[in-house]
Amino acid sequence: MDRAQKQELVDNLKRVFSETQVVVVTQNSGLTVAQVTELRRQMRAAGASFKVAKNRLVSLALEGTPYASLKPFFKGPTGIAYANDPVAAAKVAVEFAKKNEKFVVIGGAMGETVLNAEGVKALATLPSLDELRGKIIGLLNAPATKVAGVVQAPAGQLARVLNAYATKG
Incomplete structure (x- = not known):
């Protein structure tokens, strides 16, 4: 060298x-x-x-x-x-x-x-930087998934009740 x-x-x-x-x-x-x-x-x-x-x-x-x-x-x-x-x-x-x-x-x-x-x-x-980012994204996505499930549940129940009345009568 x-x-x-x-x-x-x-x-x-x-x-x-x-x-x-x-x-x-x-x-x-x-x-x-x-x-x-x-x-x-x-x-x-x-x-x-x-x-x-x-x-x-x-x-x-x-x-x-x-x-x-x-x-x-x-x-x-x-x-x-x-x-x-x-x-x-x-x-x-x-x-x-x-x-x-x-x-x-x-x-x-x-x-x-x-x-x-x-x-x-x-x-x-x-944990590496990528692992930490993945965990943070998972934590941020979890509440959104739960909120979507809770919001959809009453509409689904209402649809089932209306379907039951429609098939009954």
Whole structure:
């Protein structure tokens, strides 16, 4: 990698760190290319991304961003997972770590709030943004369905009474 490519990578990472909602730092010693590819595929499916970069370049990119306090996490073979959904990256990283012992979640951050490994695991247990939206829509639709049923019930009863009188007489 020449100097221009390194500068471009640092600029891209700096843009990611300034725009993203959550960053999860992982240690991935001994993962095969197939395993990393599978992890990236799972991240993309959840709306997140995973990147492996040199620690020095990541440290340069962290300067001046809300995630600058993550610098101590970047020792050894590390990777970063990030997403705009505060739960997506953490959820995929924690699930992948459960299945693969060579992949370890070591920490992360939401904005300026630094999370240890347990904090990231707790974040992963929360429902995602899409799940919350679905629950809210379900709660909003339930009363409307009940109101429609109650409004239709008297008309149905009146129609049955009139039908009974018509068939009787």
